Amino acid sequence: MSNIQVSKLNTLRGHNHSVFALASGCVPHLIYTGSGDGMVVEWDLSTPGDGLLLAKLPNSVYALEVDEKRNLLFIGQNNEGVHVIDLKSKKKFGP
Incomplete structure (x- = not known):
């Protein structure tokens, strides 16, 4: 069995x-995170630092999925159902 090497490249702070x-994301340098504080954040890995807060929801976020064809981010929560963010306009749809 080969040894796995792990290197810390950056720290993304905000949650x-x-x-x-x-x-x-739809482009390789973007990722999205959702957390127990209800925040959904967009991170640009080409310029690490502070992320862009896309949504502050009332409950924990447990699932994220990007629809690349429609440029939408789907957000699954435990109590409030599914929310949708248009990644171009950064506007939220849903409950």
Whole structure:
């Protein structure tokens, strides 16, 4: 069995709770995270630092999925159902 090498490249700060969801963006350098604090954040890995807060929801975020064809981010929560963010306009749809 080969040894696995792990290197810390950056720290992405911003959530106040555990991150439960992660999704890759429509372009390779963007990722999205959702956490127990209800925050959904867009991170640009080409310029690490502070992320862009896309949504602050009332409950934990457990699932994220990007629809690349429609440029939408689907967000699954435990109490409030599914939310949708248009990634171009950054506007939220849903409950």
